[in-house]
Amino acid sequence: MGTTERGANSRTLLEVDDLTAAYDDTPVLTGINFRVHEGETVAILGPNGHGKTTALRAISGLHAKKGGRVSFDGEEISKESSHRIVARGLIHVPQGDLLFGDMTVLENLLLGAYLPKAWRERKERLEKVWSIFGRIHERRNELARNLSGGERRMVAIARGLMADVKLIMIDEPSLGLAPVAIDNLYSALAKLNAVGLTTLIVEESPERVSGIAEFVYLLDSGSITFAGKADELIRDRVMLRTYLG
Structure with missing residues (x-):
């Protein structure tokens, strides 16, 4: 399953223990365990339809859990509603972009700062967003429906960063x-x-995250089958062929 060594002095921000989930009577997650430490970029990899999206939705309160425990910033959030989880600083950017096409880039971004603290700090947060996504700063007064696919994805992630974010799941x-x-x-x-x-990123390809993720988990058929460094997974040709084609 690869090495599971992490930084000894880093604080665990997100803990997922024995998480199970299903759609009707069909099991999707069969008891997964993973950690995200403060300051890390972690990736969950795996083929389509094997539980990655469901894992994020269960963590953020958008999909009912069958069992298990989720803790964030030292407190259990397993039974909390999605809006309370957002208020804690755990932000979920779903697949696609879900932008408001007839609103400008700037207007879409400001929607992410709807909580009182974030709204008070919206100017500072916008400056941080512009420093990360320079392209959308150039397009800030453009209607979202006129953006390219890549630009729309940047706006969706940037909108998440406008919240009082401690951990962002993409x-x-x-x-x-x-x-x-x-x-x-x-x-x-x-x-x-x-x-x-x-940051916690869900992706299919280890090559895409290898330059930024300190640690990766491989999720297949609802179970974690590998935990380790991205380059370990890339070097393991048998593992790649078996689980990622």
Whole structure:
């Protein structure tokens, strides 16, 4: 399963223990365990349809859990509603972008700062967002529906950063994008750790996250089958062929 060594002095921010979930009577997660430490970028990898999106939705309160325990910033959040989880600083950016097409980029971003503290600090938060996503600063007065796919994805992630974020979970940021857009997006995502953010990314390909993720988990058929460094997984050709084709 790979090495599970992590930084000895880092604080655990997100703890997932024996998490199970299902759709009707069909099991999707069969008891997964993983950790995200403060300041880390961690990735959950795996083929489509094997539970990655469900894991994020269960953590953020958007999908009912069958069992298990989720703790964030030292407190259990297993039974909390999604809006309370957001207020704690655990932000979930789902697949796609879910932007308001007839609103400008700036207006979409300000929607992410709806909680009182975030709204008071919206100017400072916008400056941080512009420093990470320079392209959308150039397009800030453009209607969201006029953006390219890569730009829309940047706006969706940036909107999440406008909240009082301690950890941001991003579900398949490269989904449906052209290779050049993926490269541009991941160049921006690499800056998240540099500005002190803790990030959990869901993706299919270990190559996409190898330059920014300190630790990866491989999720297959609802179970964690590997935990270790991204380059370990990339070197394990048998593991890659078996689980990622």
